[in-house]
Amino acid sequence: MKSIEWVDGKVRLIDQTKLPEELVYLEISDHLELCEAIKKLKVRGAPAIGIAGAFGVVLGLNKMNDKIFNINNYINKVIDDLRSTRPTARNLFWALDRMYKKICSLSGESMGKVKKESLKEALDIYMEDEEMSRKIGENGVELLKDECSILTHCNTGFLVTAGIGTALGIVYTAVEKGKKVRVYADETRPLLQGARLTAWELEMKGIDVTLICDNTAAFLMKKGMVDCVIVGADRIASNGDTANKVGTYNLAVLAEKHNIPFYVAAPHSTFDFSLKNGDEIPIEERNPEEVYMGFGKRRAPDNINVFNPAFDVTPNNLITAFVTEEKIFYPPYGNWGGLKNY
Amino acid sequence: MKSIEWVDGKVRLIDQTKLPEELVYLEISDHLELCEAIKKLKVRGAPAIGIAGAFGVVLGLNKMNDKIFNINNYINKVIDDLRSTRPTARNLFWALDRMYKKICSLSGESMGKVKKESLKEALDIYMEDEEMSRKIGENGVELLKDECSILTHCNTGFLVTAGIGTALGIVYTAVEKGKKVRVYADETRPLLQGARLTAWELEMKGIDVTLICDNTAAFLMKKGMVDCVIVGADRIASNGDTANKVGTYNLAVLAEKHNIPFYVAAPHSTFDFSLKNGDEIPIEERNPEEVYMGFGKRRAPDNINVFNPAFDVTPNNLITAFVTEEKIFYPPYGNWGGLKNY
Numbered sequence: 236m237k238s239i240e241w242v243d244g245k246v247r248l249i250d251q252t253k254l255p256e257e258l259v260y261l262e263i264s265d266h267l268e269l270c271e272a273i274k275k276l277k278v279r280g281a282p283a284i285g286i287a288g289a290f291g292v293v294l295g296l297n298k299m300n301d302k303i304f305n306i307n308n309y310i311n312k313v314i315d316d317l318r319s320t321r322p323t324a325r326n327l328f329w330a331l332d333r334m335y336k337k338i339c340s341l342s343g344e345s346m347g348k349v350k351k352e353s354l355k356e357a358l359d360i361y362m363e364d365e366e367m368s369r370k371i372g373e374n375g376v377e378l379l380k381d382e383c384s385i386l387t388h389c390n391t392g393f394l395v396t397a398g399i400g401t402a403l404g405i406v407y408t409a410v411e412k413g414k415k416v417r418v419y420a421d422e423t424r425p426l427l428q429g430a431r432l433t434a435w436e437l438e439m440k441g442i443d444v445t446l447i448c449d450n451t452a453a454f455l456m457k458k459g460m461v462d463c464v465i466v467g468a469d470r471i472a473s474n475g476d477t478a479n480k481v482g483t484y485n486l487a488v489l490a491e492k493h494n495i496p497f498y499v500a501a502p503h504s505t506f507d508f509s510l511k512n513g514d515e516i517p518i519e520e521r522n523p524e525e526v527y528m529g530f531g532k533r534r535a536p537d538n539i540n541v542f543n544p545a546f547d548v549t550p551n552n553l554i555t556a557f558v559t560e561e562k563i564f565y566p567p568y569g570n571w572g573g574l575k576n577y
Numbered sequence: 578m579k580s581i582e583w584v585d586g587k588v589r590l591i592d593q594t595k596l597p598e599e600l601v602y603l604e605i606s607d608h609l610e611l612c613e614a615i616k617k618l619k620v621r622g623a624p625a626i627g628i629a630g631a632f633g634v635v636l637g638l639n640k641m642n643d644k645i646f647n648i649n650n651y652i653n654k655v656i657d658d659l660r661s662t663r664p665t666a667r668n669l670f671w672a673l674d675r676m677y678k679k680i681c682s683l684s685g686e687s688m689g690k691v692k693k694e695s696l697k698e699a700l701d702i703y704m705e706d707e708e709m710s711r712k713i714g715e716n717g718v719e720l721l722k723d724e725c726s727i728l729t730h731c732n733t734g735f736l737v738t739a740g741i742g743t744a745l746g747i748v749y750t751a752v753e754k755g756k757k758v759r760v761y762a763d764e765t766r767p768l769l770q771g772a773r774l775t776a777w778e779l780e781m782k783g784i785d786v787t788l789i790c791d792n793t794a795a796f797l798m799k800k801g802m803v804d805c806v807i808v809g810a811d812r813i814a815s816n817g818d819t820a821n822k823v824g825t826y827n828l829a830v831l832a833e834k835h836n837i838p839f840y841v842a843a844p845h846s847t848f849d850f851s852l853k854n855g856d857e858i859p860i861e862e863r864n865p866e867e868v869y870m871g872f873g874k875r876r877a878p879d880n881i882n883v884f885n886p887a888f889d890v891t892p893n894n895l896i897t898a899f900v901t902e903e904k905i906f907y908p909p910y911g912n913w914g915g916l917k918n919y
Contacts, residue, residue: 482790535776541788542789547795
């Protein structure tokens with residue numbers, strides 16, 4: 236089962252907002268429709284957003300025709316449309332920059348060749364992503380004991396990559412290698428990616444999963460029920476400060492208090508070496524509705540304020556290690572070895 | 578507006594499960610019906626459960642008639658029914674014990690007198706509770722700066738006492754005295770007492786309230802947006818370890834990390850001097866449904882485990898002070914002065 240794919244000139248993706256009730260595939264042939272799908276979290280998760288961005292550029296190119304007066308302007312517009320969907324996840328900008336560079340390198344070539352080579356680039360991004368998540372899984376396994384309980388937040392499995400996932404990719408690999416893993420899944424308010432998506436993925440794969448409310452993680456840790464925390468990331472600054480789904484920083488503080496290792500799993504495309512630290516990461520604020528009526532029924536009075544940041548930033552000193560496709564990085568962070576060479 | 582009252586031989590209470598959509602009053606004349614109302618959280622909050630328990634005993638007594646063979650057994654049964662509704666909040670057991678002692682002290686008196694004196698005892702509990710919350714408010718005000726932002730969890734206002742509340746009672750008193758208070762209300766999963774009840778109370782009283790998801794508190798604290806945390810309590814052990822709505826311990830850890838004072842507001846009826854520490858406090862586990870379909874729609878797959886403890890225990894060393902009707906207690910905790918004399 237693939238969360239996102241290129242099929243017959245279209246982007247085919249699982250509508251993640253419909254899970255777990257319904258498994259609905261969308262086929263999208265217009266880049267603006269894809270922008271809407273990204274904004275509405277039909278496709279979500281940093282690596283998957285990156286892949287969607289790359290495919291979106293190809294959709295835009297495929298709509299080009301002789302009536303378009305200024306090709307450069309058109310391509311810039313397509314990329315800007317995609318770029319403005321969501322501000323935090325680095326992978327989107329990384330993929331769009333890579334597509335843009337590719338297209339620039341084809342300057343002077345025929346439109347047919349530009350389209351063909353751009354599709355190839357997007358498919359490369361896709362296949363590299365699949366390979367990256369496989370390697371993250373392989374690299375991360377050594378962090379887990381043969382029997383262990385993992386706490387995770389949001390969703391980081393096959394729904395968010397072309398492969399097996401980032402944080403959950405480590406879980407899948409560990410189980411494949413015969414380790415006995417129990418997962419506690421934060422439900423992850425407001426949009427319940429943990430309850431709807433992580434629990435769904437793990438249950439489907441036959442992995443022992445227990446759903447908790449986000450505010451219950453501290454209780455579990457105090458009782459000694461959690462061996463480690465593993466989360467994904469949306470953007471990682473040069474110094475290792477990490478933006479991820481809101482609530483991640485909360486878990487990192489709790490993990491520190493209870494002497495529990497706190498791991499971040501992410502591919503190189505999540506790293507933003509242009510940023511010195513986490514203060515520079517833009518944090519998306521989303522619609523208050525997600526909080527006060529995320530379930531089809533208003534559950535708070537009218538006229539109150541709601542604060543709904545989608546992400547928070549965990550400072551590097553709370554992160555025990557980063558699991559990447561290259562290797563595991565331990566503190567002090569800053570020299571990211573092979574990752575910088577991509 | 579009273580959350581719970583004795584009116585014409587019945588218990589009249591606001592059905593808290595219907596808020597904020599509807600303001601529905603229930604009139605209950607049967608103690609078993611009241612037990613159901615307590616179990617289903619139609620009436621909730623430690624002090625209010627205590628009051629409900631006391632009134633419940635009176636409802637039971639009022640149903641007594643000549644056909645009851647063994648009066649002692651009957652009264653014990655009524656009290657046991659009420660006692661078995663919820664295990665954590667101390668105030669329930671405190672109120673039931675007080676009612677039982679009163680009834681025992683009337684041994685040999687006419688049934689009419691027993692009923693009359695028991696009602697008087699329950700109304701005393703009610704009026705003392707009102708007075709206690711007033712005093713907690715008065716005592717707590719000195720902890721707040723003239724302009725401050727308070728983070729709170731669950732609901733601790735007039736819905737949970739005969740008066741103005743415990744933690745929110747301090748907010749109400751501060752505002753009355755002209756302080757400028759902004760409140761951040763944790764929505765408080767799974768049952769959203771913060772979103773549904775705290776936001777409703779504060780909005781009705783014209784107090785600046787901002788709703789957040791529970792997992793967003795850490796973000797606010799890191800940004801310096803929270804001056805102090807104030808919560809209520811369900812049971813406090815002799816050493817100050819405090820059981821309160823799940824997520825409270827989480828906040829206490831976060832407050833410690835960010836050097837933010839963490840206050841607990843509670844009357845003497847919440848203290849359980851028979852318990853050495855928090856390990857001895859029984860923690861209620863509630864129905865998994867509250868987590869996976871608390872909003873009328875299933876939001877997690879079938880067949881997964883859910884862990885749904887209703888409370889957690891915050892160790893005494895994370896609590897900056899207790900605000901009681903007697904005075905503010907600071908560490909080291911253990912000598913509770915006047916509180917022990919009730």
